[in-house]
Amino acid sequence: xxxxxxxxxxxxxxxxxxxxxxxxxxRGRIFGATGIxxxxxxxxxxxxxxxxxxxxxxxxxxxxxxxxxxxxWPEIVTPVSKAMLVVGxxxxxIGVTIGSGCTSGHGVCGVARxxxxxxxxxxxxxxxxxxxxxxxxxxIGS
Amino acid sequence: xxxxxxxLIGLVFGLGIAISGMANPSKVVNFFDFAGTWDPSLAFVxxxxxxxAGIGYQLVFxxxxxxxxxxxxxxxxxxxxxRLVGGSALFGIGWGIAGFCPxxxxxxxGTGNADVLIFFAALIAGILIxxxxxxxxxxxxxxGPASSS
Numbered sequence: 001x002x003x004x005x006x007x008x009x010x011x012x013x014x015x016x017x018x019x020x021x022x023x024x025x026x027r028g029r030i031f032g033a034t035g036i037x038x039x040x041x042x043x044x045x046x047x048x049x050x051x052x053x054x055x056x057x058x059x060x061x062x063x064x065x066x067x068x069x070x071x072x073w074p075e076i077v078t079p080v081s082k083a084m085l086v087v088g089x090x091x092x093x094i095g096v097t098i099g100s101g102c103t104s105g106h107g108v109c110g111v112a113r114x115x116x117x118x119x120x121x122x123x124x125x126x127x128x129x130x131x132x133x134x135x136x137x138x139x140i141g142s
Numbered sequence: 143x144x145x146x147x148x149x150l151i152g153l154v155f156g157l158g159i160a161i162s163g164m165a166n167p168s169k170v171v172n173f174f175d176f177a178g179t180w181d182p183s184l185a186f187v188x189x190x191x192x193x194x195a196g197i198g199y200q201l202v203f204x205x206x207x208x209x210x211x212x213x214x215x216x217x218x219x220x221x222x223x224x225r226l227v228g229g230s231a232l233f234g235i236g237w238g239i240a241g242f243c244p245x246x247x248x249x250x251x252g253t254g255n256a257d258v259l260i261f262f263a264a265l266i267a268g269i270l271i272x273x274x275x276x277x278x279x280x281x282x283x284x285x286g287p288a289s290s291s
Binding site: 002005010015030032077085089092096104108121122136 | 145147149157161169172174176179182183184186189192198207210211214216219225228231234243245257258260263264266270271273275
C-alpha cells in the first residue's frame with residue numbers, strides 16, 4: 001500500500017507542467033527527459049550541450065533543496081529486486097529511444113501540444129504498463 | 143542570466159517530481175495496480191502537469207521566438223508507425239517492471255540511493271544499445287524527423 005496523496009501529487013504535477021512551459025518559453029525546447037539526457041550524452045554541438053548540462057544540474061541538485069525544506073529525501077521504495085531493476089532499466093532505455101520519448105516528453109509535453117504521435121505513444125505505454133504490473137503482481141507474483 | 147534561468151527550470155522540474163511521488167516506484171506501480179493496491183495519486187500528477195503545460199504552451203506559442211534562443215524546437219514528425227508504438231510498448235514493460243521512468247529517476251540521482259543508481263546505469267546502457275541497433279539499421283528508421291522528447 002502507498003498513501004493516496006492528491007494534493008502533493010497535483011502540486012508536483014503542476015510544477016512539472018510549469019517547468020515544461022518555462023523551458024519552451026525561454027529555450028524553445030520540449031522538456032523530455034529521454035531527449036535531454038540522450039542529447040547530453042551525444043551532443044550535436046557545444047551550444048546544444050551546455051543548456052542540457054545546466055538543466056540537468058538543476059534537476060539532479062533538486063533533492064538537496066527538497067531535503068533542506070522538508071528534512072528528508074523524497075521517499076523511494078522499490079518494489080522489485082535489484083536484478084529486476086536492471087532488466088527494467090535496460091528495457092526502458094531501449095523503449096524510450098526507439099519510441100522517441102517517455103512520460104515527460106510524450107506524456108506531458110506531447111499530450112499538452114495535442115501531438116497525435118505523443119497521444120498514441122502515451123496511450124500505448126499506459127496500457128502496457130498496467131498490463132505488465134498485472135502480470136508481475138497477479139499472474140507471476142500470485 | 144541564461145544559466146541561472148535554465149538551472150532554475152531544472153530545479154522546478156526536479157522538485158515537482160520529488161513532491162509528486164513520481165520518484166517512488168512503489169507509488170507508480172500501485173497506480174497501475176487496479177486489481178490490487180490501487181493508488182490514484184499519479185493521475186493527479188499527469189493531470190496537473192498536462193493542464194498547466196497545455197494552457198502555458200498556448201500562451202508561449204503566441205510569441206515569435208523563445209526568450210533566449212532563436213527558434214522553437216518542436217518535433218514536426220506526424221508519422222504513427224510500428225517504431226513509435228513498439229518503442230512505447232517496450233517502455234511500458236520496463237516501467238511496469240521497475241516503476242522508474244527517465245524523468246522520475248533523474249532528479250533522485252542527487253539522493254545517491256543505490257536502487258536509483260542501479261536503474262539509471264541500466265537505463266543508460268539500454269539507450270546506448272538501442273542507439274547502436276538503430277545505427278546498424280536493425281530497427282527500421284522512423285518515417286520523419288526525430289521527436290526530441
